[in-house]
Amino acid sequence: xxxxxxxxxxxxxxxxGNICNISSVEELRELVxxxxxxxxxxxxxxxxxxxxxxGNYAGTVYRAGFKESRIAGSSGNEVxxxxxxxxxxxxxxxxxxxxxxGGIENLSYIPGSVGAxxxxxxxxxxxxxxxxxxxxxxxxxxxxxxxxxxxxxCLFAYRSSIFKYQLKGKVFISSVVFSLTTREHKFNTSxxxxxxxxxxxxxxxxxxxxxxxxxxxxxxxxxxxxxGNAGSFFKNPLLSEEDFSxxxxxxxxxxxxxxxxxxxxxxxxxxxxxxxxxxxxxGDAGVHKNQALVLVxxxxxxxxxxxxxxxQIIDSVYSKFGIMLEREVNVIPW
Ligand code: FAD
Ligand code: EPU
Numbered sequence: 613x614x615x616x617x618x619x620x621x622x623x624x625x626x627x628x629g630n631i632c633n634i635s636s637v638e639e640l641r642e643l644v645x646x647x648x649x650x651x652x653x654x655x656x657x658x659x660x661x662x663x664x665x666x667g668n669y670a671g672t673v674y675r676a677g678f679k680e681s682r683i684a685g686s687s688g689n690e691v692x693x694x695x696x697x698x699x700x701x702x703x704x705x706x707x708x709x710x711x712x713x714g715g716i717e718n719l720s721y722i723p724g725s726v727g728a729x730x731x732x733x734x735x736x737x738x739x740x741x742x743x744x745x746x747x748x749x750x751x752x753x754x755x756x757x758x759x760x761x762x763x764x765x766c767l768f769a770y771r772s773s774i775f776k777y778q779l780k781g782k783v784f785i786s787s788v789v790f791s792l793t794t795r796e797h798k799f800n801t802s803x804x805x806x807x808x809x810x811x812x813x814x815x816x817x818x819x820x821x822x823x824x825x826x827x828x829x830x831x832x833x834x835x836x837x838x839x840g841n842a843g844s845f846f847k848n849p850l851l852s853e854e855d856f857s858x859x860x861x862x863x864x865x866x867x868x869x870x871x872x873x874x875x876x877x878x879x880x881x882x883x884x885x886x887x888x889x890x891x892x893x894x895g896d897a898g899v900h901k902n903q904a905l906v907l908v909x910x911x912x913x914x915x916x917x918x919x920x921x922x923x924q925i926i927d928s929v930y931s932k933f934g935i936m937l938e939r940e941v942n943v944i945p946w
Contacts, residue, residue: 616673620660621723623840624915627668629653633677637751637758637786640676644756644784649674654753655944656784658725659700662732662842663942666915676727676786681707684789689796692746694789697727701734709818714797715744716790718806720822721829723836723843727785731775732940733768737825738803742768746791748775750783759783770871771847771940834900840909841900845922846937849883850875859933880929880937881905887928897921919943 613627620626630652634640643649653671657663676698684692691713695704701724705716718739728734730748734741745768748761767774775785799816801807809824810816834841851859856876860866863886869877884890884904891901896913899921900906907918926937 613668614673616660616665616669619657619673619675620663620665620842621836621840622660622664622842622909622915622918623836623911624665624909624918625912626665626915628655628673629670630672631675632672633675635677637678640674640751640784640786641756641758644751644753649753656781658697658728659723661723661836662728662940663944664842664915664918665944666919667945669944674784676725676784678786686794689794690791691794692789692791694749694787695726696787697725697785699726700724701726701729705822708792709822712818713792713794714799714818715792716741717818717821718800718803718825720825726788730766730768730773730785730788732771733773735771737806737828738800740768740770742766742773744790744792745788747789748785749787749789750775750785753782753784758786770850770877832903834903834906834908839900840911840913841906842941844880844905844940845907846880846884846905846925847940848877848880849935849937850877851935852876859935879905883929883933883935883937884925887925887932889925889928894921899925915943 613629614631616626616628617623655669655671655673657673657675678696679699681693681695681699684694702721704726705720709717718737719734719741722734722736729741730745745763748766750759752759797818799821801810801816805828806824809828810820850871853876867879867882871877881904889899890904892899895917896910897917898908898910900908907921909918922939929935929937
């Protein structure tokens with residue numbers, strides 16, 4: 613058995629039957645075609661920053677060891693870069709900002725791998741990665757054949773895609789093709805805190821936006837190396853206008869954001885804080901003192917303790933507001 617503690621940002625002590633680094637897409641395809649992959653009871657793991665282990669994992673955990681990126685095409689002020697699944701996401705963002713490739717700077721400092729970025733359509737500070745995805749390439753885990761998904765085939769939505777649900781466990785994402793701008797960048801400073809952090813009259817460029825976002829994130833979110841966590845534990849609920857106005861009549865100070873698609877997004881953190889969970893701690897499992905959406909492991913909490921805490925939170929938010937929170941984090945075993 614091998615310890616998974618270093619491989620999940622919650623810092624949960626769980627064991628895996630084996631941990632295997634796959635060095636190339638060809639090796640992965642061979643493993644699948646020979647049947648060895650399926651026989652080993654596989655679990656795909658990237659940076660382990662959106663996962664909660666609630667027990668040991670008897671099978672083999674596979675990680676993508678391929679980490680290259682290459683230019684896949686360019687035209688006008690656009691460049692397409694294909695990036696292997698195993699590269700750390702924020703190293704790719706830094707590479708883009710350093711090379712003046714625009715489009716993903718608002719997604720700076722999100723932990724995890726490139727391969728996982730389409731799975732929950734990572735988003736932050738007014739941006740979602742689906743806006744820059746041209747294509748997702750993957751290995752079919754039954755046949756070992758290569759598959760390609762265009763943006764529309766990925767069924768992207770808020771914290772969701774075909775890979776998170778319909779194709780979970782059926783494909784191994786091997787690379788992602790991103791489309792980026794080389795000039796006339798479309799800067800996005802619409803998220804209030806970003807423009808505040810940049811300050812009035814500040815020069816706006818890819819580097820300044822990246823720096824501003826990193827500094828906001830460092831203030832607001834716990835560093836997994838200091839306090840174990842997986843970012844937001846729950847998704848923000850999307851309400852119909854009718855449900856929202858019913859709730860707003862009772863809670864006048866309820867914060868909200870129109871999602872532009874006919875729904876109203878309300879912060880799960882606010883709902884959780886109203887139920888008095890913010891800063892709560894039982895043993896080493898808790899709710900972060902500055903961000904009620906982030907469940908934390910202060911040291912030796914078990915995955916089950918974190919899961920039970922999340923269930924208590926779901927129950928209490930449901931009793932008070934009639935809203936059923938949905939987990940964002942992948943619970944293993946599911
Ligand atoms: P993992 O946790 O390793 O895996 C997640 C899921 O994807 C698992 O089900 C796994 O089996 C599957 N998977 C992983 N790689 C592959 C692959 N190549 N092919 C097929 N399946 C695969 N998310 C946001 O969207 N926005 C944020 O602002 C944000 N902030 C965060 C802040 C902190 C401090 C932390 C700890 C997390 C944050 N997250 C955020 C969540 C997390 O970083 C993202 O979901 C990230 O994309 C997960 O990547 P990973 O490589 O760690 O995936
Ligand atoms: N709020 C509270 N209490 C809190 C924290 C926040 O009431 O303890 C309320 C405030 O009204 C605040 C609002 O929630 O204005 C929004 O807070 P914040 O800007 O921190 O964003 P969030 O909705 O909590 C989402 C994403 C984050 C992403 C940030 C920034 C989800 C589930 N989470 O958090 O993504 O980084 O916006 O864009 O959509 C993640 O997915 O892991 C993640 C960290």
